[in-house]
Amino acid sequence: MSASHQPIRKQLMRMVLLTSGAVLLLSTASLFIYDFLTFRQSNRNQLEILGKAIAANSTAALAFENAADAAAVLTAFDADPHIVAAALYDRDGDLFATYPARLAASTFPQRTPAIGGYGFGGGFLSGIQSVVEGGRRLGTLYVRADMGAIDARLRLYGGIVTLVIAAAGLLAYVISRQMQRRITEPVLELARTAAAISTRRDYSVRAAPTDAHELNQLTEAFNHMLAEIQQSEARLHMQLGHLSLLQHITRAIGDRHDLASIFRVVLQNVETTLPIDFGCICQYDADSAELTVTTVGATSARHAGPLGLAEGTRLPAAGNGLEDCVAGRLIHEPDTLAVPFPMTQCLAAAGLRSVVMAPLNAENSCHGVLIAARSSSQAFSSADCEFLKQLSEHVALASRQAQLNSALQQAYDDLRQSQQTVMQQERLRALGQMASGIAHDINNAISPVSLYTESLLEREPNLSERARGYLTTIQRAIDDVAGTVARMREFYRQREQQLTLTRVDLNRLAQQALELTHARWSALPQQRGVMIELQSALHSAPVEVMAAEGEIRDALTNLIFNAVDAMPDGGVLTLRTGSEGHRSWIEVGDSGIGMDEATRRRCLEPFFTTKGERGSGLGLAMVYGTVQRHSAELEIDSEAGRGTRMRLVFAPANSSVAIAGLPSAFPVTVRRLRILLVDDDPMLIRSLEDVLSTDGHQVVAANGGQAGIDAFAAAVRQRKPFDVVITDLGMPHVDGRRVAAAIKAGAPATPVIMLTGWGQRMIAENDVPPHVNRVLSKPPRMPELRAVLAEFCGRNADTETVITDQVRA
Amino acid sequence: MAVLKRRRKPAAMLAALLLGCVLGSVAAAPVPGEYQLKAIFLFNFTQFVEWPDDAFAGPQAPFVIGVLGEDPFGATLEEAVRGESVGTRTLVVERYRHLADLRPCQILFIDRSARPELAAPGRLLDRRGMLTVSDAANPPAADTIIGFINENRRIRLRINVESAREAGLTISSKLLRPAQIIGNPGGDP
Numbered sequence: 001m002s003a004s005h006q007p008i009r010k011q012l013m014r015m016v017l018l019t020s021g022a023v024l025l026l027s028t029a030s031l032f033i034y035d036f037l038t039f040r041q042s043n044r045n046q047l048e049i050l051g052k053a054i055a056a057n058s059t060a061a062l063a064f065e066n067a068a069d070a071a072a073v074l075t076a077f078d079a080d081p082h083i084v085a086a087a088l089y090d091r092d093g094d095l096f097a098t099y100p101a102r103l104a105a106s107t108f109p110q111r112t113p114a115i116g117g118y119g120f121g122g123g124f125l126s127g128i129q130s131v132v133e134g135g136r137r138l139g140t141l142y143v144r145a146d147m148g149a150i151d152a153r154l155r156l157y158g159g160i161v162t163l164v165i166a167a168a169g170l171l172a173y174v175i176s177r178q179m180q181r182r183i184t185e186p187v188l189e190l191a192r193t194a195a196a197i198s199t200r201r202d203y204s205v206r207a208a209p210t211d212a213h214e215l216n217q218l219t220e221a222f223n224h225m226l227a228e229i230q231q232s233e234a235r236l237h238m239q240l241g242h243l244s245l246l247q248h249i250t251r252a253i254g255d256r257h258d259l260a261s262i263f264r265v266v267l268q269n270v271e272t273t274l275p276i277d278f279g280c281i282c283q284y285d286a287d288s289a290e291l292t293v294t295t296v297g298a299t300s301a302r303h304a305g306p307l308g309l310a311e312g313t314r315l316p317a318a319g320n321g322l323e324d325c326v327a328g329r330l331i332h333e334p335d336t337l338a339v340p341f342p343m344t345q346c347l348a349a350a351g352l353r354s355v356v357m358a359p360l361n362a363e364n365s366c367h368g369v370l371i372a373a374r375s376s377s378q379a380f381s382s383a384d385c386e387f388l389k390q391l392s393e394h395v396a397l398a399s400r401q402a403q404l405n406s407a408l409q410q411a412y413d414d415l416r417q418s419q420q421t422v423m424q425q426e427r428l429r430a431l432g433q434m435a436s437g438i439a440h441d442i443n444n445a446i447s448p449v450s451l452y453t454e455s456l457l458e459r460e461p462n463l464s465e466r467a468r469g470y471l472t473t474i475q476r477a478i479d480d481v482a483g484t485v486a487r488m489r490e491f492y493r494q495r496e497q498q499l500t501l502t503r504v505d506l507n508r509l510a511q512q513a514l515e516l517t518h519a520r521w522s523a524l525p526q527q528r529g530v531m532i533e534l535q536s537a538l539h540s541a542p543v544e545v546m547a548a549e550g551e552i553r554d555a556l557t558n559l560i561f562n563a564v565d566a567m568p569d570g571g572v573l574t575l576r577t578g579s580e581g582h583r584s585w586i587e588v589g590d591s592g593i594g595m596d597e598a599t600r601r602r603c604l605e606p607f608f609t610t611k612g613e614r615g616s617g618l619g620l621a622m623v624y625g626t627v628q629r630h631s632a633e634l635e636i637d638s639e640a641g642r643g644t645r646m647r648l649v650f651a652p653a654n655s656s657v658a659i660a661g662l663p664s665a666f667p668v669t670v671r672r673l674r675i676l677l678v679d680d681d682p683m684l685i686r687s688l689e690d691v692l693s694t695d696g697h698q699v700v701a702a703n704g705g706q707a708g709i710d711a712f713a714a715a716v717r718q719r720k721p722f723d724v725v726i727t728d729l730g731m732p733h734v735d736g737r738r739v740a741a742a743i744k745a746g747a748p749a750t751p752v753i754m755l756t757g758w759g760q761r762m763i764a765e766n767d768v769p770p771h772v773n774r775v776l777s778k779p780p781r782m783p784e785l786r787a788v789l790a791e792f793c794g795r796n797a798d799t800e801t802v803i804t805d806q807v808r809a
Numbered sequence: 810m811a812v813l814k815r816r817r818k819p820a821a822m823l824a825a826l827l828l829g830c831v832l833g834s835v836a837a838a839p840v841p842g843e844y845q846l847k848a849i850f851l852f853n854f855t856q857f858v859e860w861p862d863d864a865f866a867g868p869q870a871p872f873v874i875g876v877l878g879e880d881p882f883g884a885t886l887e888e889a890v891r892g893e894s895v896g897t898r899t900l901v902v903e904r905y906r907h908l909a910d911l912r913p914c915q916i917l918f919i920d921r922s923a924r925p926e927l928a929a930p931g932r933l934l935d936r937r938g939m940l941t942v943s944d945a946a947n948p949p950a951a952d953t954i955i956g957f958i959n960e961n962r963r964i965r966l967r968i969n970v971e972s973a974r975e976a977g978l979t980i981s982s983k984l985l986r987p988a989q990i991i992g993n994p995g996g997d998p
Binding site for chain 1: 846850853855856857963964965966981983984985986987988
């Protein structure tokens with residue numbers, strides 16, 4: 001164990017003993033040496049004095065060569081027992097006399113020793129003294145003393161020194177043993193305190209004060225240091241707590257992406273852990289310079305009402321001392337009573353005496369304010385403020401991120417919506433183009449049917465009632481086909497420009513639809529051995545809406561087809577109408593397979609079908625188009641396995657408008673006309689020729705555009721010009737436009753009527769080609785054609801024919 | 810330097826002594842080198858005796874060692890004093906064959922040959938300031954202050970302190986210590 005590891009008591013004792021021992025040793029040794037040296041010197045001096053005296057006495061003996069007398073003189077050395085030998089030499093250096101007598105002369109140097117003076121050597125003190133009388137040297141005295149005196153002196157001194165050191169050491173030990181307690185006790189007390197602190201980490205322990213001034217200073221300094229450490233530890237602990245809370249909150253808000261949730265979790269943590277008595281977060285609107293209380297902490301809610309800080313409350317930043325805060329500075333009011341603003345006064349009145357308002361700053365702008373309040377005044381330390389400042393920065397960042405995230409999500413949704421819209425439009429456009437082509441061909445194809453049916457109904461007097469009924473149904477079906485074909489092209493249109501709304505009765509349309517689809521929902525299932533029960537629950541009174549009759553009927557037909565298809569194993573087909581307040585509706589329901597959510601969402605898309613090869617994917621799309629054109633609503637209520645209900649909801653019709661179809665009947669008086677008919681479709685030429693001839697007109701048909709131009713030119717040359725030209729638009733080689741241009745070039749006054757499968761579209765788009773007086777769509781409707789002929793040629797009629805249009809059912 | 814000078818002197822004296830011994834033995838003298846030693850003793854007296862100032866003719870006057878009668882020393886006396894001095898005074902050896910030749914001197918060795926002259930009436934010697942020395946065994950006069958005694962081949966001194974006092978001389982006690990004392994050393998006559 002080294003000295004530094006021994007107890008301080010032992011060290012101090014050892015130090016005192018060593019110090020006193022060293023001091024004593026040094027002082028006694030110096031005394032001893034001094035005394036030894038002086039004693040030697042005095043011994044030497046004594047010997048010298050003695051030698052000189054004897055020498056002086058022996059001058060005469062030497063001068064007059066009296067050896068006996070010289071020996072007698074030398075006996076004076078008897079006085080000093082330590083003088084062991086002496087001798088006189090004469091002036092020639094020969095031994096003259098010796099002392100003591102018992103010593104043989106041979107023991108002395110036989111000649112005068114060469115070197116004079118007194119000195120120590122060979123264990124003796126010896127001296128060589130000249131014997132001089134009156135300035136003349138008469139001889140030499142040699143004297144020798146042993147060291148006995150010095151040895152005795154040394155022994156004596158050694159004993160004294162040993163005794164003194166021993167006694168002084170003992171005394172020093174006893175005294176220091178008593179005195180050191182006053183020093184070691186406080187030091188040991190300090191050491192014990194320090195040890196207790198280091199083992200227990202309890203910085204509240206204090207060392208007891210002592211009466212020694214410096215040690216008391218030390219103790220006080222130690223205690224002061226302990227107090228500092230205690231405070232520092234407390235501060236550190238609090239900072240750690242804050243950091244931990246901040247981390248906790250940061251992690252919590254990192255998991256959330258909506259502002260409300262972020263604010264709630266922040267307030268909840270701050271309320272419970274910081275803690276605070278009231279906390280809320282306000283969002284700031286820089287334009288209006290107003291704060292809106294967005295979230296109030298869960299336990300703060302009881303304060304929020306009385307404070308006027310309930311969620312949704314708007315606070316002007318100005319006048320509440322919040323201008324600095326929204327400018328980005330943290331505001332700490334240690335005493336709300338002392339601040340005159342309304343909000344702080346409210347806080348004070350609610351018993352919240354101190355408040356911190358931390359701005360939520362992100363990207364150099366303030367998004368809001370975090371308000372934290374406590375009941376007692378001066379309740380927020382600077383560490384609390386710093387924590388709230390950091391927290392508010394985190395919250396601001398998180399809320400900013402949430403906002404950005406939300407905006408991003410919105411943009412993404414918009415983009416997806418746009419993409420879907422564009423896709424839909426693209427589909428509709430493609431569909432429209434295709435539909436136009438189909439419509440053209442269909443219109444051409446059904447034109448003879450329409451013309452002949454109409455002609456039969458008008459002109460055949462002997463028709464049986466049954467034949468008339470069939471013909472009427474055929475005519476209605478043709479009309480619906482024409483209408484359907486006309487609408488096919490309009491899928492992509494937002495509005496049906498030429499849609500003509502009339503007052504229609506939904507009950508009547510429902511019945512017509514059921515009649516039209518009778519085979520589908522009754523005969524065909526029965527052939528497969530499946531029973532579909534019809535439940536018709538029509539409103540008792542007519543349900544009148546403003547609608548395009550054919551379109552609604554078509555839509556209903558489609559819905560009925562779908563309903564039947566949804567019930568492959570049979571079920572109940574429901575048709576209901578109703579009117580309640582400003583809503584009138586017609587509903588087609590089934591008890592079939594229903595639609596799941598994905599199907600329901602996509603069912604209105606064109607070409608989306610669940611029927612495989614059998615389905616066109618256009619049925620519901622057309623229904624939807626119809627609904628949109630009518631500014632009506634389509635309500636779909638479907639559940640997989642439970643069936644589907646499709647409801648068209650209309651605004652009720654204006655009561656003042658009469659229920660309309662085409663003009664019921666109007667007599668058209670037309671003179672016999674010479675008509676040039678130009679078309680490339682022989683069926684159409686023939687049927688139209690038949691019908692117009694039946695009306696009494698003279699019809700010349702030309703197959704193809706060039707043939708038409710040639711026929712018109714030939715007639716002009718023969719001075720039998722045509723009164724009117726009816727031409728198709730789309731023909732190979734020379735189309736209707738060129739025909740019209742050629743005719744107008746030859747005879748500008750001759751009316752040109754264009755009859756085309758594109759007709760409705762051209763009318764809708766106001767795309768009447770030049771040189772054409774009127775565009776009529778295929779299939780041609782006789783009343784329409786007659787009216788146009790009458791308009792252009794009526795005045796010059798030389799043969800009048802009364803034509804009565806049939807009222808359409 | 811002084812030490813060296815003095816050393817050289819004994820070396821010379823030693824040589825003279827050896828020579829004297831040789832000569833003495835050849836001459837069959839009673840004591841070989843006796844007078845040589847006595848010559849040294851004469852000079853040594855200058856160290857142990859104080860002369861009054863009026864013993865000298867003047868401050869610069871030399872210190873005179875005189876020999877009255879026949880000279881027993883020969884050259885040894887000159888040798889003994891050569892180069893020596895007493896205080897500031899130079900040492901001079903003078904020889905007086907007869908009493909009439911006597912001149913003031915500080916040490917006077919009276920040879921036995923001068924005894925008849927001294928014994929003659931009326932021939933009083935003025936002894937003031939003069940240290941008279943003679944051989945004691947053969948004294949020229951009873952009242953010489955110092956006498957040489959030959960004893961066991963050694964020379965001893967006999968000092969008549971009374972005579973010395975009469976002569977106004979002060980003899981060092983050191984000199985008295987190895988000597989035989991005659992007369993009353995302490996009291997007045």
